[in-house]
Amino acid sequence: MTERSAPARAMPAVGRRDFIRLAGATAAGWLALGAAADRMRVxxxxxxxxxxxxLTRRNMTDTTTSRLGGLIGGLKQRGWVEGVNIRFEVRSSFGAPAKLQAAIRELLDLKPDVILTSSTIETAAVMAATTTIPIVFATANDPVGNRFVASLAHPGGNVTGFTSSTAEMGGKWLQLIEEAVPGLTRVGILFNPATTPRAGRFFLDSIEQEAAASGMTVEAVPVDSAADIDAAISRFSNPPRAAMIALVDSFLVINRQAVVAAAARYRVPMIYPFHYFVDAGGLMSxxxxxxxxxxxxxxxxxxxTRAGDLPVQSPRKYELIINRTVASSLGLKLPFTLLARADEIRE
Structure with missing residues (x-):
């Protein structure tokens, strides 16, 4: 177990186009590593x-621990250098549904060699737009159930990538929040049906199974707009003792500040699927x-190599992060057995 303070603020945003330049080597030096020099790859x-x-700004910095920075650094080690033989283009689909389609059209017009997607929604939309350009999803739940791939071992088609959670995670979240909150009798499950796997059922099944074994009451709490978040969470501020679970959901990630703020305002203990929420002041993830x-x-x-010939990879490690200061503000005295299992404790 390690105890560390919250991470430092992310580096400032960089330009929208050609936003990261990895310098310090000549073209000849990097091409010697074996990357193709016939044309600029996109x-x-x-x-x-x-x-x-x-979170986007953090992922777009040139550090090896950021998603895009790590990608660029890893490709640099393999001979692919930004501005020499490779170019990176990023678009946001945030906003109305038309924005997603517009962003995809912009990227397809660039004739990219590979497209990276960040969530189930983007992956499905890009797959609908092309069956030939290779697609790599950075995070996805239930890629077989969503018909992204034929199987994890043999994806087939033009898609592969990385999963972020299994269905059994739902039951694990319930166990952890029950351990953190003495006398807990009911748990609300927060999610947007349009943006979480199988409209929530992917995780709800294991949560309900675990709840039945422990005598817990579970209530699904679907929300479909940011305006619904406050009222949804406020319902769990009254007796009997309640807590909430936030599902893996791109909508909740986008609105993580509003979710965490409402949980603090109504003093509702909540467990989250990603450390992004603890970074924003959440209790535990x-x-x-x-x-x-x-x-x-x-x-x-x-x-x-064909994308469909590369097996889908699953996470190799899971981490439990707890903010002890937030726990104290909620009146929770976390048991030592829970703290001892934490990978990181923040004060």
């Missing part, structure tokens, strides 16, 4: 977050450790 990326979102592994696949695809 790696396109689409995200559901606004480009000025703090349990989810996959961020590993930037896309460079391996993008490199292979740029060298001619």
């Amino acid at each position: 790696v396109a990326s689409i995200t559901g977050l606004p480009l000025d979102d703090e 349990y989810g996959p450790t961020l590993e930037v592994r896309a460079a391996d696949y993008v490199d292979l695809i740029l060298r001619g």
Whole structure:
């Protein structure tokens, strides 16, 4: 177990186009590593977050721990250098549904060699637009159930990528929040049916099974707009003792500040699937450790490997993060057995 303070503020945003330049090497030096020099390759990326979102800015910095920075650094090690033999293009689909289609059209017009997607929604939309350009999803739940791939071992088609959670995670979230909140009798499950896997059922089944075994009452709390978040969470501020679980959901990630603020305002303990929510002031999270592994696949695809021949990879490690200061503000005295299992405790 390690104890660390919250991470430092993200680096400021950089330009929309050609936003990261990795310098310090000549073209000849990097081409010696074996990357093709016949033409400039285009790696396109689409995200559901606004480009000025703090999480987007963090992912677009040139550090190896950021998603895009790690990708660029990993490709650089393999001989692909921004501005020399590869170019990165990023578009945001944030906004009305038409914005998603417009962003995809912009990227397709660039004739990219590979497209990286950030969520289930973007992956489905890009797949509907092309069956030939290789697609690598950075995070996806239930890629087989969503018909992104034929199987995890043999995806087929033009798509592969990385999963972020299994259905059994739902039951694990319930166990953890029950351990953190003594006397807990009911739990609300917050999600947007339009943006969470199988409209919520992907995780709800295991949550309900765990609840039945422990005598807990579980209530699904669907929301479909940011304006619904406050009222949805306020319902769990009254007796009997209640808590909430936020599902894996791109809508909730985009609106994480509003979710965390409402949970604090109404003093509702909530567990989240990603550390992004704890970064915003949330109580605790349990989810996959961020590993930037896309460079391996993008490199292979740029060298001619079919995306469908690359197996979908699952997380190799999960992490439990707890903010003890937030717990104290909610009147929670967390048991030592829970704290001892935490990978990170924030004060």
